[in-house]
Amino acid sequence: MTRTSTRRRTARGRRPLILVLPAVCGLAFLLLPLAGLLLRAPWRSVPDRLFSAEVGQALRLSLVCASSATVVCLVFGIPLAWLLARGEVPGLGFVRALVTVPLVLPPVVGGVALLLVLGRRGIIGRHLNEWFGVSLPFTTAGVVVAEAFVAMPFLVISVEGALRGADPRYEEAAATLGASRWLTFRRVTLPSVMPGVIAGAVLCWARALGEFGATITFAGNFPGKTTTMPLAVYLALETDPEDAIVLSLVLLFVSVVVLAALRDRWIRGAV
Amino acid sequence: MFRSLSAVALTGAVALTLVGCGSDKSSDPAPADNISGTVTVFAAASLTETFTELGKQFEAAHPGTKVVYSFGASSALAEQIKQGAPIDVFASAAPKNMQQVVDAGDITATPVTFVRNRLEIAVPKGNPGHITGLADFGKTEPKIALCAEQVPCGAAAKTVFEIAGVNPQPDTREADVKAVLTKVTLGEVDAALVYRTDVKAAGDKVEGIDFPEADKAINDYPVAALAKAPNSAAATAFVTFIESDRARAVFTKAGFDNP
Numbered sequence: 232m233t234r235t236s237t238r239r240r241t242a243r244g245r246r247p248l249i250l251v252l253p254a255v256c257g258l259a260f261l262l263l264p265l266a267g268l269l270l271r272a273p274w275r276s277v278p279d280r281l282f283s284a285e286v287g288q289a290l291r292l293s294l295v296c297a298s299s300a301t302v303v304c305l306v307f308g309i310p311l312a313w314l315l316a317r318g319e320v321p322g323l324g325f326v327r328a329l330v331t332v333p334l335v336l337p338p339v340v341g342g343v344a345l346l347l348v349l350g351r352r353g354i355i356g357r358h359l360n361e362w363f364g365v366s367l368p369f370t371t372a373g374v375v376v377a378e379a380f381v382a383m384p385f386l387v388i389s390v391e392g393a394l395r396g397a398d399p400r401y402e403e404a405a406a407t408l409g410a411s412r413w414l415t416f417r418r419v420t421l422p423s424v425m426p427g428v429i430a431g432a433v434l435c436w437a438r439a440l441g442e443f444g445a446t447i448t449f450a451g452n453f454p455g456k457t458t459t460m461p462l463a464v465y466l467a468l469e470t471d472p473e474d475a476i477v478l479s480l481v482l483l484f485v486s487v488v489v490l491a492a493l494r495d496r497w498i499r500g501a502v
Numbered sequence: 503m504f505r506s507l508s509a510v511a512l513t514g515a516v517a518l519t520l521v522g523c524g525s526d527k528s529s530d531p532a533p534a535d536n537i538s539g540t541v542t543v544f545a546a547a548s549l550t551e552t553f554t555e556l557g558k559q560f561e562a563a564h565p566g567t568k569v570v571y572s573f574g575a576s577s578a579l580a581e582q583i584k585q586g587a588p589i590d591v592f593a594s595a596a597p598k599n600m601q602q603v604v605d606a607g608d609i610t611a612t613p614v615t616f617v618r619n620r621l622e623i624a625v626p627k628g629n630p631g632h633i634t635g636l637a638d639f640g641k642t643e644p645k646i647a648l649c650a651e652q653v654p655c656g657a658a659a660k661t662v663f664e665i666a667g668v669n670p671q672p673d674t675r676e677a678d679v680k681a682v683l684t685k686v687t688l689g690e691v692d693a694a695l696v697y698r699t700d701v702k703a704a705g706d707k708v709e710g711i712d713f714p715e716a717d718k719a720i721n722d723y724p725v726a727a728l729a730k731a732p733n734s735a736a737a738t739a740f741v742t743f744i745e746s747d748r749a750r751a752v753f754t755k756a757g758f759d760n761p
Contacts, residue, residue, distance in 0.1 A: 351645070352689040368690050369645065369673035451674025451685070452650065465677060469577040469652035 265483065272480055273473045280477045288455050289463040290481060296371065296459060297439040300378035301386075304435050308386040309428065313416070315387070316394035327391075334384045341380055342448025349376065349449075373450035374457050378439035385438055386431035393427025394420070437486050538566035541736045542588070544579040545571060546595035546654070546723065547678040548619065551703045552756045553593070559752075560743050567736055575653040575678040576600075583608055583728070590737035593725040593744070595619070595679075596654035600724040613724035616745050617758040620720050621658055622698040623711040624686045631692025636713045640668040644692035647685040650675040654721060655682070659695045661719040683708070697721070702757040722761065 273280075280286065315327050333341055349356040349367050359365040367373040401423065405415040421428070443461035450457040452466070460482050467475035541560075545553045550573045557569035572579065572589075576599040583592060584606045592609065593616075594600040600613045625633050631644040639646055648670060649656030656675065663670050673691065676682045683700045685691045687707045701710035725744050727737035743749060750760065 346688055346690060350688060350690050366645075447677065447681075451647070452676060453672065453674050457674065466650050466652055468581060469575060469650065469677075472581060 268476060268479055268483065272476050276473070277477055277480075280474055281481070285454060285463065286478060286481070289458055289460050289478070290485075292371070292374075292455065292458065293440055293460040293482075294485075296374045296378055297436050297442075299375045300382055300439040301432055301436040303375060303379040304383045304386045304439075305428075305432060308383050308431070308435075309390055309421075312387045312390035312394060313420070316391045330387050331384050333381055338381055338442065338444025338446075339448050342377060342445035345377060345380060345445065345449040349373075368449060369451045369453065369457060371450075371456055374446055374459060377445040377449040378442045381442050381445050382435040382438040386428075386435040389431025389434060390424060390427050393424035393431075396427075397423045433490065437490060440486065441482065537564045537736045537739050539568070539733045539736060541567060541569045541590045541733055541740050543569060543571050543591045543593065543740065544583065544587070544589050545573055545591075545593040546576045546579070547573050547680045548595055548655070548697050548699055549573065549593055549723070550680065552699075552752050552758070555752055556744065556749050559748065560740060563743070564736070564739065569740070573680075577653050578678075588730075588732050589728055590731040590733050591725065591727055591740050591744075593723060594654075595721055595723055596657065597722055597724055598657075599654065600726065604726075608728055608730065609726045610729040611726050613726035614741070614745060615722040615761040616725050616749075617723045617753045618720050618761055619697045619699055619723065619758055620716045621655070621662060621695050622701050622716065623713060624683065624694045624696045624701050624704070624708050625692065625711065626686055626689040627707055627709060629709060630689070633693040633711065635711065636662065636666045636668050636715060638693060639663070639670045639672075639695070642671050645690065646670065646672045647674050647676055647682045647691040647694040648672040649679055649682055649695070650677055653678055655679040655695070655697060658719040658721055662695070662713075662715040665715045665718050666713075697757075699757040720759070723758075 311330065315323060315330070336344075346353060346368065348354050349359070351357070351360055351366055351368065356367065359367070367376055397420065401419050402415050405419045406412075410418070441461055442459075443465065446457070446459060447462055447465070452458050452462050458466075460478060464475045464478045464482070467478055543553065543557070553571060553573075557571065560569055561567055572582075576594040576596055579592065580594065580599040580602045583589060583603050592600065592603060594603075594613075597613075597615075600609070603609050604613065623633060623636070625631065631638070633644060638644055648659050651657060651660055655678075659670070674685065676685065679696050679700055682694045683696050683704055686694045686696070687704055698710065698712075698716075701708055725741055727734065727741050731737040754760070
């Protein structure tokens with residue numbers, strides 16, 4: 232502890248001002264809008280607004296959908312990350328690039344793409360509808376699909392990075408001791424990249440919680456069914472901006488608490 | 503988030519164009535009315551096609567001008583104006599949203615109603631849900647999209663349902679009328695309530711069904727120049743142009759009613 236503080240002091244003398252100034256500007260740019268939300272919040276009426284039925288409904292739905300989407304991402308994302316990191320198929324680099332496309336795709340476009348594939352007249356959705364009577368748009372399941380689509384790359388990239396950084400010798404040792412591939416993955420590989428998995432899952436969850444564009448395009452907006460917090464914020468802006476601010480504060484609070492709680496425990500260990 | 507970003511982008515675009523105009527020493531003969539530069543127009547989503555066309559005509563009539571648009575829900579646009587968006591002209595799909603801007607002191611001129619619009623039932627091509635009228639909106643089987651009640655088309659829909667005594671069972675309430683129309687165009691819903699002009703604009707992908715109660719919820723569209731319009735001469739000229747006979751022809755063709 233004391234050693235690090237002396238090291239910090241000596242470093243401070245060498246800190247170039249040319250970097251400090253833009254750094255402070257950057258920090259202000261990121262924090263001031265959030266401060267604005269806090270400053271303009273109608274604190275007096277916050278309790279009344281918070282305990283309205285709509286807000287509770289939207290928040291519950293948001294938490295349920297973001298958590299379900301994270302589970303979906305874990306189930307499909309971890310194997311995908313493993314394939315990208317350990318697979319020995321040509322063209323994996325290209326696949327890796329494709330996996331990150333939803334990261335840069337405008338979410339609304341993602342929503343339209345989902346409609347074209349999974350909608351009632353979509354390439355796959357058409358058959359889902361005919362054979363099983365399943366129709367995803369305008370359902371809570373549709374919200375989960377939209378959120379998972381947008382958030383999964385976060386998890387895959389995070390887990391894949393951890394897998395690449397993991398020491399393969401442990402896996403080799405397990406294999407020489409006669410462990411099957413599946414056992415090795417479960418008992419050796421997965422525990423060794425757990426911090427990466429947790430960090431990825433948290434990012435994925437936070438992204439899913441804030442997802443707006445793909446959700447409103449693919450799942451629509453119906454209170455209690457598909458109106459998540461970001462959608463509620465957007466529609467509250469139309470009538471009562473103060474309501475929107477309060478809703479935003481809730482989202483902000485939930486995100487900060489979750490990220491802060493997990494950052495100390497996991498993320499530092501992962502990076 | 504997206505909206506604030508687009509506002510920033512818009513401001514940036516405006517600033518750039520203004521800079522561009524300032525440094526533009528072209529030898530074009532100046533128009534007699536001395537109007538030039540960028541006109542920034544906020545207009546209701548249902549005006550997208552007509553205003554885009556009219557903008558081109560306006561630019562042709564006044565060389566040196568450029569019309570820049572932001573189309574969206576009137577309620578959202580009104581909110582952005584109250585937050586100080588630097589724009590010249592506001593065209594709303596409902597007097598209510600125009601009034602909000604007037605009350606905020608951002609518009610001092612008297613807004614003029616330049617067109618009227620009525621609701622129509624929109625169904626995907628071939629009417630797969632076999633929709634016949636407003637009563638179908640009260641049934642649970644068909645998939646139905648409506649505008650959110652906060653935006654003008656949603657408020658108008660609420661009025662006609664009350665008159666018809668129908669309790670609508672929507673599957674989704676979209677943020678603006680074009681989003682509702684998209685759901686119909688893609689065949690994701692069996693029926694929706696949009697404006698007659700939207701049905702026309704969608705071409706042959708969408709069929710419209712008229713219903714009698716539509717007469718009771720006619721939307722007036724007011725337009726006005728902003729008090730603090732950055733380009734006030736051009737703003738006034740644009741509003742005058744929107745009220746002209748030439749513009750009326752474009753509106754009528756698109757399915758709008760005369761005020």
